[in-house]
Amino acid sequence: xxxxxxxxxxxxxxxxxxxxxxxxxxxxxxxxxxxxxxxxxxxxxxxxxxxxxxxxxxxxxxxxxxxxxxxxxxxxxxxxxxxxxxxxxxxxxxxxxxxxxxxxxxxxxxxxxxxxxxxxxxxxxxxxxxxxxxxxxxxx
Amino acid sequence: xxxxxxxxxxxxxxxxxxxxxxxxxxxxxxxxxxxxxxxxxxxxxxxxxxxxxxxxxxxxxxxxxxxxxxxxxxxxxxxxxxxxxxxxxxxxxxxxxxxxxxxxxxxxxxxxxxxxxxxxxxxxxxxxxxxxxxxxxxxxxxxxxxxxxxxxxxxxxxxxxxxxxxxxxxxxxxxx
Numbered sequence: 001x002x003x004x005x006x007x008x009x010x011x012x013x014x015x016x017x018x019x020x021x022x023x024x025x026x027x028x029x030x031x032x033x034x035x036x037x038x039x040x041x042x043x044x045x046x047x048x049x050x051x052x053x054x055x056x057x058x059x060x061x062x063x064x065x066x067x068x069x070x071x072x073x074x075x076x077x078x079x080x081x082x083x084x085x086x087x088x089x090x091x092x093x094x095x096x097x098x099x100x101x102x103x104x105x106x107x108x109x110x111x112x113x114x115x116x117x118x119x120x121x122x123x124x125x126x127x128x129x130x131x132x133x134x135x136x137x138x139x140x
Numbered sequence: 141x142x143x144x145x146x147x148x149x150x151x152x153x154x155x156x157x158x159x160x161x162x163x164x165x166x167x168x169x170x171x172x173x174x175x176x177x178x179x180x181x182x183x184x185x186x187x188x189x190x191x192x193x194x195x196x197x198x199x200x201x202x203x204x205x206x207x208x209x210x211x212x213x214x215x216x217x218x219x220x221x222x223x224x225x226x227x228x229x230x231x232x233x234x235x236x237x238x239x240x241x242x243x244x245x246x247x248x249x250x251x252x253x254x255x256x257x258x259x260x261x262x263x264x265x266x267x268x269x270x271x272x273x274x275x276x277x278x279x280x281x282x283x284x285x286x287x288x289x290x291x292x293x294x295x296x297x298x299x300x301x302x303x304x305x306x307x308x309x310x311x312x313x314x315x316x
């Protein structure tokens with residue numbers, strides 16, 4: 001029978017990277033042609049969910065708390081984003097994201113000797129790395 | 141395999157999954173919430189099903205039964221339903237009929253998954269396959285339980301990062 005321990009470890013690292021990128025994308029206000037719907041913007045904030053970005057933001061600027069339980073819509077998106085941008089939360093989250101993606105790559109190089117198998121799994125992490133919402137935040 | 145071919149393969153796996161999921165939806169008369177999930181995921185890359193392909197490819201094993209791609213995707217559907225019930229995000233399940241339908245489908249999908257695991261002759265044994273499905277569901281809910289405790293309104297600095305990584309680990313590992 002197969003040993004799935006390594007596979008499970010890879011998925012844990014890969015999944016954590018996905019979680020982090022998903023957290024960062026929560027604060028992305030998409031362009032008109034983007035598939036992301038308006039109700040998904042600041043979804044974690046609307047649902048009282050503490051994600052990585054909000055955690056770092058709250059550490060530096062507790063003012064963000066005032067939006068908890070308040071109606072959040074297009075009229076205050078910019079205000080919230082501006083508040084988040086006053087902190088280093090986006091930068092810190094992107095660093096965490098990059099660190100995790102690097103861990104995925106290191107893990108694959110350490111455990112998979114077969115180049116084709118390693119490359120194909122590396123492509124999975126490139127799906128996260130090339131997310132256009134994440135790229136738009138790199139420019140902030 | 142080069143990157144272009146890899147993405148083509150991911151799309152081809154996605155179209156297989158779309159076709160097979162639709163058959164299951166019709167066969168088991170799954171309700172409007174599941175159908176909505178299907179519409180949202182149709183034509184999109186199915187990451188977890190692609191991992192099955194990559195895993196088989198890496199192990200140089202043949203995929204003899206395409207229904208194996210359904211296992212992670214249906215596990216995903218089951219968790220989407222569960223997540224929607226728990227979150228009621230955007231009041232999607234405020235209507236009692238829709239909520240009931242989601243709960244029924246969640247249990248039906250459990251049965252479909254078990255049936256699939258025991259009928260597919262895959263590159264891993266049926267027992268192993270079913271164990272992964274059960275464990276991934278269990279760990280994912282443990283992760284969800286932890287995530288639910290991480291509230292903005294009751295935020296404290298204590299242990300957040302440890303708990304964040306723990307919930308991510310629970311929701312991501314053990315072939316889910």
